[in-house]
Amino acid sequence: MSARKLKIWFNQYKDPDTSGGEEKITPEGYQKLCESLGYSMDGIEALVLTWKLGSKDMGTITYQDWESGLKQMCVSNAKELKQNIDYTVAGFSSDVASYRPFYRSVFNFLKLESQRTVDVEDVKAVLPVVIGGDSWVVPQFIEFLDKSGDKVKSITRDQWQLFPNLVEFLRTADAVAGYNTDDSWPKLYDDFVTWVKSRS
Amino acid sequence: MWATKRSAPALERASKRLVIKGLKTISSLPESYKTETIARLRSAVQAIQQSQPTEQSLEELYRDCEGLCVHNFGSDVYSMLQSELGQHTRSCFSGICSQPDTDSPKGTVLEQVMRFWISYTQQLAMIKCVFLYLDRTYVLQTQNIASLWSMGTGVVKRYLSECDMRSRLTRLIIAEITKERDGKDIDQKPLVTLLSMFVELNLYTQPFIPAFIKETREYYERESRRLVGQLTSVKQQNAEKVSAENVSSSVDAMDVPRYLVHVKRRLEEERQRISDYLVPSSKDVLLTTTITELIEKHAEKLLATSLGAMIDGSMLPDLASLFSLLLSANRIDSLKRSWAVHIKKTGMRMVQTPEVGVSLIPHLLEFKRKLDNILYGPFQKHPILTNTLRKAFEEFVNSRRNKPVQLLAKYIDQCMRPSSRTALEDDIDTLFGRLVSLLMFMQGKDLFEAHYRRDLAKRLLLGTSSSVDSEKLMVQKLRAECGAGFTSRLDGMFRDMDVSEDLFGKFGASRYAEDPKRIAFHANVLTQAFWPTYEPMDLVTPKQVEQAQNNYVDFYKEKHSGRKLQWQHSLGTCVLNVRFDQGMKELVLSLVQGTVMLLFVDNDELSYGQIQENTALEGAELRRILQSLSCGKHRVLVKEPRSKSVSETDKFTFNTKFSSSHVRIKISQVISKEIEAENKEVEENVQVDRMYKVDACLVRLMKTHRKIEHNELVAELAKHMRFVVSALEAKERIEMLIDRDYIKRDDSDASVYHYIA
Numbered sequence: 001m002s003a004r005k006l007k008i009w010f011n012q013y014k015d016p017d018t019s020g021g022e023e024k025i026t027p028e029g030y031q032k033l034c035e036s037l038g039y040s041m042d043g044i045e046a047l048v049l050t051w052k053l054g055s056k057d058m059g060t061i062t063y064q065d066w067e068s069g070l071k072q073m074c075v076s077n078a079k080e081l082k083q084n085i086d087y088t089v090a091g092f093s094s095d096v097a098s099y100r101p102f103y104r105s106v107f108n109f110l111k112l113e114s115q116r117t118v119d120v121e122d123v124k125a126v127l128p129v130v131i132g133g134d135s136w137v138v139p140q141f142i143e144f145l146d147k148s149g150d151k152v153k154s155i156t157r158d159q160w161q162l163f164p165n166l167v168e169f170l171r172t173a174d175a176v177a178g179y180n181t182d183d184s185w186p187k188l189y190d191d192f193v194t195w196v197k198s199r200s
Numbered sequence: 201m202w203a204t205k206r207s208a209p210a211l212e213r214a215s216k217r218l219v220i221k222g223l224k225t226i227s228s229l230p231e232s233y234k235t236e237t238i239a240r241l242r243s244a245v246q247a248i249q250q251s252q253p254t255e256q257s258l259e260e261l262y263r264d265c266e267g268l269c270v271h272n273f274g275s276d277v278y279s280m281l282q283s284e285l286g287q288h289t290r291s292c293f294s295g296i297c298s299q300p301d302t303d304s305p306k307g308t309v310l311e312q313v314m315r316f317w318i319s320y321t322q323q324l325a326m327i328k329c330v331f332l333y334l335d336r337t338y339v340l341q342t343q344n345i346a347s348l349w350s351m352g353t354g355v356v357k358r359y360l361s362e363c364d365m366r367s368r369l370t371r372l373i374i375a376e377i378t379k380e381r382d383g384k385d386i387d388q389k390p391l392v393t394l395l396s397m398f399v400e401l402n403l404y405t406q407p408f409i410p411a412f413i414k415e416t417r418e419y420y421e422r423e424s425r426r427l428v429g430q431l432t433s434v435k436q437q438n439a440e441k442v443s444a445e446n447v448s449s450s451v452d453a454m455d456v457p458r459y460l461v462h463v464k465r466r467l468e469e470e471r472q473r474i475s476d477y478l479v480p481s482s483k484d485v486l487l488t489t490t491i492t493e494l495i496e497k498h499a500e501k502l503l504a505t506s507l508g509a510m511i512d513g514s515m516l517p518d519l520a521s522l523f524s525l526l527l528s529a530n531r532i533d534s535l536k537r538s539w540a541v542h543i544k545k546t547g548m549r550m551v552q553t554p555e556v557g558v559s560l561i562p563h564l565l566e567f568k569r570k571l572d573n574i575l576y577g578p579f580q581k582h583p584i585l586t587n588t589l590r591k592a593f594e595e596f597v598n599s600r601r602n603k604p605v606q607l608l609a610k611y612i613d614q615c616m617r618p619s620s621r622t623a624l625e626d627d628i629d630t631l632f633g634r635l636v637s638l639l640m641f642m643q644g645k646d647l648f649e650a651h652y653r654r655d656l657a658k659r660l661l662l663g664t665s666s667s668v669d670s671e672k673l674m675v676q677k678l679r680a681e682c683g684a685g686f687t688s689r690l691d692g693m694f695r696d697m698d699v700s701e702d703l704f705g706k707f708g709a710s711r712y713a714e715d716p717k718r719i720a721f722h723a724n725v726l727t728q729a730f731w732p733t734y735e736p737m738d739l740v741t742p743k744q745v746e747q748a749q750n751n752y753v754d755f756y757k758e759k760h761s762g763r764k765l766q767w768q769h770s771l772g773t774c775v776l777n778v779r780f781d782q783g784m785k786e787l788v789l790s791l792v793q794g795t796v797m798l799l800f801v802d803n804d805e806l807s808y809g810q811i812q813e814n815t816a817l818e819g820a821e822l823r824r825i826l827q828s829l830s831c832g833k834h835r836v837l838v839k840e841p842r843s844k845s846v847s848e849t850d851k852f853t854f855n856t857k858f859s860s861s862h863v864r865i866k867i868s869q870v871i872s873k874e875i876e877a878e879n880k881e882v883e884e885n886v887q888v889d890r891m892y893k894v895d896a897c898l899v900r901l902m903k904t905h906r907k908i909e910h911n912e913l914v915a916e917l918a919k920h921m922r923f924v925v926s927a928l929e930a931k932e933r934i935e936m937l938i939d940r941d942y943i944k945r946d947d948s949d950a951s952v953y954h955y956i957a
Contacts, residue, residue: 182911182914183911
């Protein structure tokens with residue numbers, strides 16, 4: 001696709017206020033872009049798209065990101081873009097290796113540049129979106145975080161990154177009983193499983 | 201026949217017929233020789249057997265025998281003897297066999313057999329003498345023929361088994377022994393004889409011994425079942441020593457010490473039995489059987505009913521009996537288990553008391569002493585039990601974190617003060633030795649060092665220690681057990697005090713001390729690395745104090761120009777001469793208290809805020825000081841309003857009306873809550889130190905291993921740390937190191953860590 005067409009496409013959604021210097025798509029424009037592809041802002045596709053375009057902040061896309069990202073995806077129009085994103089999302093459930101980089105990068109989206117950890121509220125909001133399947137773990141974990149109140153204010157990168165492992169581990173019903181607090185799981189997970197055990 | 205050279209030629213020349221002159225013909229035996237001689241011998245044998253004198257002399261009979269042997273009639277003689285002996289035996293026994301077991305005028309069966317055997321053997325000996333030639337020639341030369349003695353005894357043996365006397369005699373002998381065990385008197389003579397007969401006849405090992413041992417086993421099994429089943433709990437006997445005489449097994453229920461006395465008596469009886477009428481080779485099996493039934497099978501029950509009480513009561517002789525019997529019965533393992541259980545149970549109870557106080561320490565010392573007495577005395581320093589004691593003691597002492605070391609430090613602190621009259625029975629050297637041994641059982645020695653240092657600092661700076669020698673003695677013992685590294689800071693503190701003294705002398709003589717308005721002043725210089733950390737405190741010191749302090753600092757800087765000094769106001773003390781209405785008093789105060797008091801030289805009344813402004817003291821600290829001066833036992837300030845605690849709106853007046861029967865009054869500024877808070881602080885500091893050590897160690901391990909699995913890392917960590925690190929603590933530190941990018945998890949296995957260089 002020609003650079004001109006890419007630019008035209010880009011301009012449909014870019015932020016009209018270019019006083020900041022570089023041209024970029026901001027969250028409002030991004031929402032329109034997603035809607036044009038049939039994606040809701042609550043869905044995983046919105047995240048995948050911004051990730052694939054290589055943006056540093058969720059929903060903010062510089063023209064450079066736009067151009068290089070679309071080129072890398074080998075995509076030249078909205079239809080192809082949608083196909084690519086849908087295909088990627090479908091691939092997540094079967095291919096862990098493709099899912100993991102995406103999942104890990106979500107942490108970067110959630111956190112502020114100056115901080116090392118992510119606010120627990122953001123994690124609670126995003127987890128159901130990025131963890132697919134209907135595992136019982138996600139809603140229970142969110143409830144646990146709710147109940148923990150002030151004791152858990154933020155989530156570390158390590159705690160975020162291991163979460164899919166935990167979901168996988170707890171897939172079977174008796175895995176809860178087999179969970180050993182002496183293993184290398186983060187302490188937060190130990191507290192979670194202990195809490196789950198005390199409820200049953 | 202010698203053929204000499206001289207006669208040879210004569211013979212050759214003569215060639216005559218050789219005639220032997222005077223040749224006698226060999227007389228041939230008369231036909232009846234054999235039968236007559238044998239008949240003679242037969243009647244002689246019978247006479248012997250009837251205890252009658254023989255017709256011929258023994259020598260003639262001997263020659264008769266010899267003659268027969270020479271003429272090759274040995275076998276006939278032998279057969280004759282065999283049949284005579286056999287007949288005699290049979291006729292003797294015919295009466296005995298038919299007799300029932302009960303007594304008869306001729307005596308019991310055993311007695312009769314005894315008499316038979318005694319005379320039989322005597323007779324057989326005589327016969328053997330008479331027929332010695334036969335024994336030495338025919339018997340030896342003929343195969344498959346027993347010697348006369350063996351043949352003679354063999355006859356009896358065969359007979360005994362034929363008419364079933366073997367088992368009957370066995371049964372009767374054993375019955376007698378049982379009677380004796382029951383305490384009745386028996387005649388031992390038959391037993392002696394019959395058992396030696398059994399030995400002679402090879403009947404001892406079979407069938408006697410198995411039957412005897414079986415009976416022994418059953419007997420003692422019954423007895424022990426009865427006695428052990430009725431065991432009562434241990435009765436403490438203080439005055440009366442339990443001896444064999446006042447224990448009888450027929451008495452109703454006994455306790456374990458008495459049971460042990462009874463068992464020892466039984467063993468002694470059996471030993472006696474061996475020497476009286478049994479064979480020494482049976483000793484081992486007999487004693488083993490006895491002790492198995494009486495002790496070994498009941499070891500658990502005996503220990504369960506008695507060990508605890510015997511230990512508590514320090515019943516050393518009974519414990520010694522118990523030990524030696526269990527050792528013989530090979531049940532030291534049971535003793536070991538009960539020993540451990542009791543120690544742990546008693547110890548846990550002492551240590552786990554929720555509000556345990558410093559009295560725990562003397563209790564522990566006493567407990568250890570009691571156990572040591574038992575171990576070295578009755579238990580003969582047995583290695584397994586020694587080891588068990590150590591492990592059990594260690595286990596219960598450490599069943600509670602932090603408290604034991606804290607209490608130990610506190611107890612030592614009390615010992616060092618002159619007001620304490622603790623533990624005067626031991627000399628101080630032994631006491632300190634015991635205390636340090638106690639420390640060696642405890643985990644968390646670094647926490648002990650922190651507490652000890654804090655207490656030592658107070659003692660040194662406030663001069664409350666009763667003797668420097670005692671202090672040095674304790675440190676010396678700690679150094680010996682824990683190493684010089686452990687006591688290095690303590691040593692530094694002592695050195696600082698000595699140096700300070702020396703310096704102060706020099707200061708006094710120097711020009712810096714020449715200020716005419718100077719107050720009586722003393723300073724110590726503490727090397728920060730050695731002493732506990734103290735919160736820095738702002739304080740506006742009174743003018744005179746400030747002057748003196750500055751003089752000293754100038755003096756010091758002259759000697760050591762590169763060093764930085766910082767006054768620790770919280771450690772300072774002072775004495776104020778104060779005039780009250782009642783008269784002059786000396787108030788012994790902390791520097792901070794004194795500073796506050798001195799404000800009232802120029803002001804009769806001050807508000808909280810004013811005091812705060814003038815002293816630069818903060819919140820909680822200021823409230824505490826004012827509380828000690830106005831709400832405690834000695835109220836040198838009057839607080840308005842007169843509530844129990846200080847608030848920021850209070851006003852304070854100098855209490856001219858203060859009175860006391862003493863002239864010199866110490867006003868303490870520490871309340872018990874402070875002490876608890878201080879202890880917590882010490883623990884927290886040590887905990888922080890520990891976590892630094894753990895982090896450093898983890899990083900080192902990661903650097904070495906590069907890649908390591910979680911459990912292995914935790915195990916390695918435990919090996920390198922001198923204190924206990926829980927799995928949870930280790931995990932938290934690892935998580936922290938992950939967060940700080942020292943280590944990262946493996947992509948495929950989340951329980952494996954990689955070092956990030």
